[in-house]
Amino acid sequence: MTGNAQPGRVGYRDIANDLRQQIDSGELPPGSKVPGENDLTSQYGVEQPTARRALDVLKNEGLIVAKRGSGTFVREFKPIRRVSPDRLKATSRGSGQPIWSTDVGTRPRTEDVTVDVELPPAPIAEVLKLDDSARVVIRRRRYVVDDKPVQLATSYYPEALVAGSAITEINTGKGGAYARLKELGHEPTRFREELRTRMPRDAERQALDLAQGTPVILIVRTAYTADDQPVEVSEMVLDSAAYVLEYKFTSHD
Incomplete structure (x- = not known):
């Protein structure tokens, strides 16, 4: 976990901000797998709907993509x-x-x-x-x-x-x-x-x-x-x- 997010005291925006920072910094590079809902609930001490909502924020921003049966990944940009x-x-x-x-x-x-x-x-x-x-x-x-x-x-x-x-x-x-x-x-x-x-x-x-x-x-x-x-x-x-x-x-x- 990076940034200011602390387990048990975070909302979905905090989680989304934390993951976004990891993507922007390259800690989560293009094509890398993003922690799933279960991982986020354990890591941040939140309920599953909160973790799902955080991932939805990044999906709607176009930063991550879900691949059926494989998980969620940082979007690769090969223009x-x-x-x-x-x-x-x-x-x-x-x-x-x-x-x-x-x-x-x-x-x-x-x-x-x-x-x-x-x-x-x-x-x-x-x-x-x-x-x-x-x-x-x-x-x-x-x-x-x-x-x-x-x-x-x-x-x-x-x-x-x-x-x-x-x-x-x-x-x-x-x-x-x-x-x-x-x-x-x-x-x-x-x-x-x-x-x-x-x-x-x-x-x-x-x-x-x-x-x-x-x-x-x-x-x-x-x-x-x-x-x-x-x-x-x-x-x-x-x-x-x-x-x-x-x-x-x-x-x-």
Whole structure:
């Protein structure tokens, strides 16, 4: 036991603070097992509900994760570094390699790919400048790295723009959708991304296999042609425990 917590005189916050200090100091390093409820009741002289509540505090903070049948462990953070300017620049896209290769070096496994033609949600129709009757091709998929789901993605394309192309197929071919847009005469040359964070919806939590207390990062990217025509909107839901987002800027226009 460390810190100011004393057996028989502690509450759940004291225990949580004590464990947090051990995690922050490295006494409990990433991947190490955290004392369980029974251990905490004995160590701190508290009842089991108090010990459980202390662990729940750290789970909700995202510091520890419970593994069914194994116990509770300090969260390991092995980030995918997502550098938007690098992954979207023309030289990277023109190489025929997926933009993912700038993040993880190899293409992740893509699962649950679906392609549908539907009327778009109103915000998507507005961004793509579509009229009320215009439909979109919607590509939905999940990305997995090292057998761990890390991202959900939904991309919208004006149907009239991509009809008959490989963008309407499960496999878009070498270079992906951006290469197909270029072949269609609608090469994306400018991008806009909006980011925010929130707690996951239940379906997102299940699809990404998120631990308790893990928020998601939402990235909405719009791709434009040289004449400012919007040709794609992509909504990405990222496991925040899997990513570091890096942006590079210069002081010149």
